[in-house]
Amino acid sequence: MRLESLYQEIILDHYRHPHHKGLREPFDAEVRHVNPVCGDEVTLRVVLKDSDAGPVVADVSYDALGCSISQAATSVLADLVIGRPVSEGMRISDEFLALMQSKGEGEPDEEVLGDAVAFAGVSKYPARIKCALLAWMAWKDATTQAMGDREPG
Amino acid sequence: MTFDVTRVRKDFPILERTVRGGQPLAYLDSANTSQKPRQVLDAMAEFFERHNANIHRATHELGEEATEAYEGARIKVAGFIGASDETEVVFTKNVSEAINLVAYAMGNATATGQRGRFSLGPGDEIVITEMEHHSNIVPWQLLCQRTGATLRWFGVTPDGRLDLSRIGELIGERTKMVALAHQSNVLGTINPVRMIADRAHAAGALVLVDAAQSVPQMPVDVAELGADFLGFTGHKMCGPTGIGVLWGRRDLLAEMPPFLGGGEMIETVFIDSSTFAPPPHKFEAGTMPIAQAVGLGAAVDYLTEVGRDAVAAHDRDLTAHALEALTSIGGLRILGPAEPVDRGAAISFELGGVHPHDVAQVLDERGVAVRAGHHCAWPLHRAMGVQASTRASFYLYNTHDEVDALAAGLREAQRFFGVTPGGA
Numbered sequence: 001m002r003l004e005s006l007y008q009e010i011i012l013d014h015y016r017h018p019h020h021k022g023l024r025e026p027f028d029a030e031v032r033h034v035n036p037v038c039g040d041e042v043t044l045r046v047v048l049k050d051s052d053a054g055p056v057v058a059d060v061s062y063d064a065l066g067c068s069i070s071q072a073a074t075s076v077l078a079d080l081v082i083g084r085p086v087s088e089g090m091r092i093s094d095e096f097l098a099l100m101q102s103k104g105e106g107e108p109d110e111e112v113l114g115d116a117v118a119f120a121g122v123s124k125y126p127a128r129i130k131c132a133l134l135a136w137m138a139w140k141d142a143t144t145q146a147m148g149d150r151e152p153g
Numbered sequence: 154m155t156f157d158v159t160r161v162r163k164d165f166p167i168l169e170r171t172v173r174g175g176q177p178l179a180y181l182d183s184a185n186t187s188q189k190p191r192q193v194l195d196a197m198a199e200f201f202e203r204h205n206a207n208i209h210r211a212t213h214e215l216g217e218e219a220t221e222a223y224e225g226a227r228i229k230v231a232g233f234i235g236a237s238d239e240t241e242v243v244f245t246k247n248v249s250e251a252i253n254l255v256a257y258a259m260g261n262a263t264a265t266g267q268r269g270r271f272s273l274g275p276g277d278e279i280v281i282t283e284m285e286h287h288s289n290i291v292p293w294q295l296l297c298q299r300t301g302a303t304l305r306w307f308g309v310t311p312d313g314r315l316d317l318s319r320i321g322e323l324i325g326e327r328t329k330m331v332a333l334a335h336q337s338n339v340l341g342t343i344n345p346v347r348m349i350a351d352r353a354h355a356a357g358a359l360v361l362v363d364a365a366q367s368v369p370q371m372p373v374d375v376a377e378l379g380a381d382f383l384g385f386t387g388h389k390m391c392g393p394t395g396i397g398v399l400w401g402r403r404d405l406l407a408e409m410p411p412f413l414g415g416g417e418m419i420e421t422v423f424i425d426s427s428t429f430a431p432p433p434h435k436f437e438a439g440t441m442p443i444a445q446a447v448g449l450g451a452a453v454d455y456l457t458e459v460g461r462d463a464v465a466a467h468d469r470d471l472t473a474h475a476l477e478a479l480t481s482i483g484g485l486r487i488l489g490p491a492e493p494v495d496r497g498a499a500i501s502f503e504l505g506g507v508h509p510h511d512v513a514q515v516l517d518e519r520g521v522a523v524r525a526g527h528h529c530a531w532p533l534h535r536a537m538g539v540q541a542s543t544r545a546s547f548y549l550y551n552t553h554d555e556v557d558a559l560a561a562g563l564r565e566a567q568r569f570f571g572v573t574p575g576g577a
Binding site: 002003006016037038039041065066067068125127128 | 173174508509510511514515518525526527531534540541569570571
């Protein structure tokens with residue numbers, strides 16, 4: 001049944017048992033993003049730390065209200081980017097965006113996307129793509145702000 | 154002619170198609186937009202195939218026919234809502250434009266220093282309600298920002314009715330305009346417009362009624378309602394998109410300054426100033442959606458022939474059946490009146506533990522089309538203490554079987570998302 005191809009077990013698992021949920025202190029940047037279509041919202045905080053490979057995502061914490069797709073996407077995002085260099089997180093984010101725009105034709109790379117490959121089916125439902133992207137857009141926004149604050153001068 | 158839903162359904166070609174891999178379509182989203190009967194589609198096709206020309210300015214036979222078709226639609230609409238005559242009927246593109254027309258005209262009256270009931274400033278008040286669609290909220294917010302007037306509103310009771318306990322404080326000598334929905338697009342609640350209009354008029358205020366949800370479903374008479382302005386839209390009443398109506402009292406339309414300037418709305422134009430056509434043309438700048446107006450006229454004919462009382466009775470019957478079917482589902486909470494009294498055929502609800510988007514997705518997979526979200530009524534959802542809801546809405550072509558398919562789909566959503574139905 002098509003419903004199962006949209007709501008893969010991985011998505012439902014993340015929805016029922018979200019990872020890294022809750023707002024934590026301290027943080028470098030906080031954003032609140034809203035999906036004006038349905039009112040779903042996410043408040044998301046990022047903490048960055050320095051490393052030899054450039055800034056690394058030390059933590060992503062969040063409070064989110066929304067459907068199973070948006071909740072699961074937030075949980076998967078936190079799993080994927082925490083502990084990685086910002087540049088790598090941005091690459092995953094771009095990959096995920098491309099998958100969402102693929103209209104069901106995308107061939108997701110599990111090496112890059114991990115659990116996020118489960119969202120491939122979402123790209124066939126135009127009304128739900130924004131649900132999957134809400135947290136990713138918030139993370140990009142928060143991270144860009146945090147990076148801006150770190151620049152000297 | 155007695156009402157026969159099977160026969161009515163045959164008029165709507167789209168109801169024959171299947172969706173999502175062969176599922177029959179149960180279209181329960183008519184409060185969003187209604188489906189269109191063949192009579193309306195044919196009237197528009199015939200206009201394009203036989204009579205297409207611009208109106209009021211083409212000096213040829215087609216132009217005469219097109220003008221007659223367009224103005225004929227205006228006459229039909231006037232009769233449909235009990236207008237004194239067709240000059241009280243202004244065509245717009247939708248209700249949002251109808252409301253904006255009045256709000257911007259009031260802003261223009263203010264800016265040009267026109268004295269009278271249309272200009273306003275600091276100390277003046279506009280009263281709306283918490284259950285309005287965004288289209289009856291935002292234009293007034295913008296007008297208040299432009300003029301310094303104050304926006305006030307009726308609250309909503311927990312059972313989804315207007316809270317009238319503060320009416321004496323809300324409507325008074327500072328009130329210039331009271332704008333409210335006849336029927337809530339979310340809760341289905343039918344508001345006591347006449348009583349509120351009488352209070353507003355006693356205070357010297359104008360009354361604008363958003364009748365987007367009521368005109369499609371029940372007989373509406375502007376004089377009985379006590380409205381000064383009333384807006385509704387074609388696409389929710391079996392007509393096409395792109396055509397709406399602002400009805401206004403003749404003396405008010407004559408006094409009210411124009412909103413959009415351009416072709417056809419003028420009397421004379423000099424390079425530095427113009428005078429304007431009498432209503433309704435004063436408010437119809439540029440080439441109008443002519444075929445859409447013809448389609449709306451055909452929709453008026455269609456609903457009149459089926460019988461507006463019969464449509465209203467059928468909608469009431471479906472609503473009563475749906476309220477019964479939905480309240481039997483454990484964990485389901487209806488927003489708004491749970492009794493089929495003073496309410497229309499839109500029912501919004503929460504299904505405990507399943508987000509409205511997910512509910513709608515499961516239903517869609519089974520061919521049941523509903524709407525999920527805040528239905529352009531975000532303040533109302535906040536007032537009801539919910540983030541979003543699922544809405545099923547019914548119209549003349551819906552059946553008990555489709556309502557039952559909705560209920561079965563909701564139980565499936567609970568099963569799929571592993572929600573144990575609580576309560577009764």
